[in-house]
Amino acid sequence: MSNLLEINNVVKSYGDYTALNNVSLHVPRGSVFGLLGPNGAGKTSLIRIINQITMPDSGEVILDGEKLAPHHIEYIGYLPEERGLYKSMKVGEQALYLAQLKGLSKTEAKKRLKYWFEKFDISAWWDKKIEELSKGMAQKVQFIVTVMHNPKLLIFDEPFSGFDPINAQLIAKEILQLRDEGATIIFSTHRMESVEEMCDYIALINKSNKILDGKLETIKRQYRTNTFQVGLDATNPAEVQQKLKEQFDVLPADFKTLNKGLKLNIKIKDGGTANELLSFLTNAGQVHHFVELVPTANDIFIQAVNKNS
Amino acid sequence: MKKLKLIILREFTAKVKNKSFIIMTFLSPLIMIAMIALIVFLTKQNDSSVKEILYVDNSDLFTAEDFKSTETIKYLDFSDLGIEETKKKVEEGNHYGVLLLPKIDSLELLAKSVEFFSKDTPGLNTMENIEGIVNTKLGSLKMQQLGIDEQKIKSSRIRSDIKLLNFSGEKSSKQASAAKIAVGSIAGYLLMMFVIIYGTSVMRSVIEEKTSRIIEVIVSSVKPFQLMLGKIIGNAAAGLLQFFVWGILLLIAFIAVSLFVGIDSAELFSKDISPEQLAQMQDVIGNKANLVAAFLKLPFLSLFFLFIFYFLAGYMLYSSLYAAIGAAVDNETDTQQFMMPIMMPLMLAVYVGAFTVMNDAHGPVSIFFSHFPLTSPIVMLMRFPFGVAWWEVLISMILLVLTFIGIVWLASKIYRVGILMYGKKPTYKDLWKWIRYNG
Numbered sequence: 199m200s201n202l203l204e205i206n207n208v209v210k211s212y213g214d215y216t217a218l219n220n221v222s223l224h225v226p227r228g229s230v231f232g233l234l235g236p237n238g239a240g241k242t243s244l245i246r247i248i249n250q251i252t253m254p255d256s257g258e259v260i261l262d263g264e265k266l267a268p269h270h271i272e273y274i275g276y277l278p279e280e281r282g283l284y285k286s287m288k289v290g291e292q293a294l295y296l297a298q299l300k301g302l303s304k305t306e307a308k309k310r311l312k313y314w315f316e317k318f319d320i321s322a323w324w325d326k327k328i329e330e331l332s333k334g335m336a337q338k339v340q341f342i343v344t345v346m347h348n349p350k351l352l353i354f355d356e357p358f359s360g361f362d363p364i365n366a367q368l369i370a371k372e373i374l375q376l377r378d379e380g381a382t383i384i385f386s387t388h389r390m391e392s393v394e395e396m397c398d399y400i401a402l403i404n405k406s407n408k409i410l411d412g413k414l415e416t417i418k419r420q421y422r423t424n425t426f427q428v429g430l431d432a433t434n435p436a437e438v439q440q441k442l443k444e445q446f447d448v449l450p451a452d453f454k455t456l457n458k459g460l461k462l463n464i465k466i467k468d469g470g471t472a473n474e475l476l477s478f479l480t481n482a483g484q485v486h487h488f489v490e491l492v493p494t495a496n497d498i499f500i501q502a503v504n505k506n507s
Numbered sequence: 508m509k510k511l512k513l514i515i516l517r518e519f520t521a522k523v524k525n526k527s528f529i530i531m532t533f534l535s536p537l538i539m540i541a542m543i544a545l546i547v548f549l550t551k552q553n554d555s556s557v558k559e560i561l562y563v564d565n566s567d568l569f570t571a572e573d574f575k576s577t578e579t580i581k582y583l584d585f586s587d588l589g590i591e592e593t594k595k596k597v598e599e600g601n602h603y604g605v606l607l608l609p610k611i612d613s614l615e616l617l618a619k620s621v622e623f624f625s626k627d628t629p630g631l632n633t634m635e636n637i638e639g640i641v642n643t644k645l646g647s648l649k650m651q652q653l654g655i656d657e658q659k660i661k662s663s664r665i666r667s668d669i670k671l672l673n674f675s676g677e678k679s680s681k682q683a684s685a686a687k688i689a690v691g692s693i694a695g696y697l698l699m700m701f702v703i704i705y706g707t708s709v710m711r712s713v714i715e716e717k718t719s720r721i722i723e724v725i726v727s728s729v730k731p732f733q734l735m736l737g738k739i740i741g742n743a744a745a746g747l748l749q750f751f752v753w754g755i756l757l758l759i760a761f762i763a764v765s766l767f768v769g770i771d772s773a774e775l776f777s778k779d780i781s782p783e784q785l786a787q788m789q790d791v792i793g794n795k796a797n798l799v800a801a802f803l804k805l806p807f808l809s810l811f812f813l814f815i816f817y818f819l820a821g822y823m824l825y826s827s828l829y830a831a832i833g834a835a836v837d838n839e840t841d842t843q844q845f846m847m848p849i850m851m852p853l854m855l856a857v858y859v860g861a862f863t864v865m866n867d868a869h870g871p872v873s874i875f876f877s878h879f880p881l882t883s884p885i886v887m888l889m890r891f892p893f894g895v896a897w898w899e900v901l902i903s904m905i906l907l908v909l910t911f912i913g914i915v916w917l918a919s920k921i922y923r924v925g926i927l928m929y930g931k932k933p934t935y936k937d938l939w940k941w942i943r944y945n946g
Contacts, residue, residue, distance in 0.1 A: 278724060281724065282724075283721050296724065299513060299729055340724075343724070
């Protein structure tokens with residue numbers, strides 16, 4: 199079983215509106231899986247189905263080799279985008295309550311909470327009410343509540359919203375550590391830089407359809423254009439540019455550099471290699487910049503969405 | 508089941524630990540007692556000021572004995588001073604008013620010509636007292652004129668007291684009726700109050716979960732239906748505790764007050780009592796004894812079980828509707844339009860209970876509303892003490908249970924969708940759409 203979660207041909211509609219149209223996804227065990235998509239694409243609908251908050255109209259969800267069933271609730275930790283806690287309840291009481299709802303015994307829950315509270319250095323908050331905490335503090339409590347029952351599958355919907363950069367990094371570190379300890383993580387976000395940092399796999403949902411999925415590396419390879427960003431200090435720039443255009447697709451580029459000279463994006467035609475371009479350039483002048491333009495998750499996201507619509 | 512227990516426990520403790528709940532529980536009986544004491548005190552104060560009414564009798568028909576002074580009104584004869592002087596005296600002094608009985612030969616005309624001058628408009632009681640004096644005197648004079656023996660008229664008056672029996676030979680009485688009305692009304696009102704107070708509390712609790720956005724975390728751990736049920740039961744438990752505390756506090760207060768009043772009334776009795784008053788009092792005491800006897804004759808055991816049943820079923824039915832409303836809206840101000848359909852049957856039930864059932868417990872209106880599931884918990888409780896056939900009760904119960912299941916099912920559908928919906932205030936059409944969503 200290499201996939202912890204398999205979603206097969208899931209359809210969900212609300213009245214006339216189709217929120218998910220025949221969506222299939224495979225989430226490999228022990229991966230960080232980025233679920234990407236514009237607002238209203240159907241991400242939350244999908245996450246709610248995995249959490250058994252709603253049921254799909256058709257299709258099936260397989261968790262750890264079994265068809266999704268009520269007892270799987272204990273295997274899943276979910277941090278929704280719209281999150282909150284009981285305002286007038288004490289932090290400790292509340293965490294205990296939520297842990298018990300996830301199937302932990304009271305003593306076990308206490309033990310684990312103690313561990314997490316010490317880890318985050320927030321033991322002093324145990325008897326405080328949530329309304330006395332700042333938003334960031336409450337988010338920490340919420341994170342603990344999500345992960346403390348050691349779920350096999352963790353679902354984070356925009357986990358970094360509401361955190362300052364320092365705490366966001368702390369949370370990111372914790373998420374990666376949880377993955378290293380064996381958890382599988384689904385990560386729904388718009389923040390593309392965090393996708394680059396953390397995700398091993400991604401799936402892109404747009405207008406209720408999955409339009410792209412796979413290993414992030416593979417997808418990037420698919421979307422690469424063999425384009426190189428070049429900075430060249432030549433004695434005769436106009437002539438060099440003319441000659442380049444005969445062999446390659448040349449576009450002007452804009453990047454910051456301390457050197458003067460030509461700034462170009464050069465695309466190698468099919469069959470060509472980077473070495474051919476490089477030897478051409480070294481003959482033509484002083485090369486001070488030579489980088490392959492690897493598509494960012496953001497580029498892929500925008501391209502895929504535009505192509506789809 | 509374990510989760511349901513957890514939810515009930517949390518709802519219960521959240522409610523019971525709430526400051527306003529604690530204050531309400533211990534303070535409202537005190538406030539109630541204080542209010543009653545205040546009203547009694549104020550009424551006494553009001554009555555204790557004696558109004559002095561001066562009368563000028565130009566007709567020469569009245570004697571001083573006709574103007575019997577009461578606890579609050581004292582009559583003084585100023586006929587000799589003349590009307591103008593007396594008026595002036597009242598205007599300048601502290602007397603309450605002047606009653607002028609003009610000199611007119613015809614009794615009918617005189618009755619229409621009596622005048623009363625006062626600074627303030629007199630209250631109803633005062634006017635009744637004055638009119639009573641005039642009517643009695645003129646009435647008896649009229650009888651004399653017509654040659655009717657007043658004593659014969661008096662002795663010809665008969666007061667009937669019809670004994671009520673049913674066919675099993677059970678004796679009944681008007682007092683029994685009163686006891687039945689009292690027991691039924693109290694049960695019905697209690698149920699209505701409970702539904703409104705704790706139904707609203709369920710609704711608030713749902714709205715709180717929505718606005719604090721914890722709801723999505725919770726429903727990823729438990730079924731929405733479990734959460735709704737837990738809420739309803741938890742709040743009911745807190746409510747029953749509150750009622751229990753109120754009951755005990757009121758009992759203590761009642762005992763305390765009756766001790767005081769007991770001393771008071773003993774003092775009252777020791778005052779001079781005319782034989783007539785004594786007879787009247789014995790009558791009242793007799794009535795009271797009858798009332799107690801009638802009270803004890805009520806079928807308490809079955810009434811108790813019936814009360815528990817209708818109480819629980821009625822509360823569950825309505826509070827699930829409250830929960831659905833809470834789920835449908837984002838804040839309490841939006842609840843208004845959905846509250847009407849809930850309040851209407853409750854109000855209707857109490858009014859039908861208070862008026863129709865008391866007049867005719869077995870008329871078609873009473874029968875209909877004691878079977879109609881939205882009103883039956885209240886109306887049947889009010890009707891039952893008058894004797895309702897067991898099969899009628901059974902039909903009403905079955906209808907209630909079926910409706911209860913149906914409504915809880917519908918409400919849970921609205922609840923399930925509503926708790927995750929934010930933004931625009933839903934219309935009834937939206938609610939209908941939510942009910943038809945599957946999964």
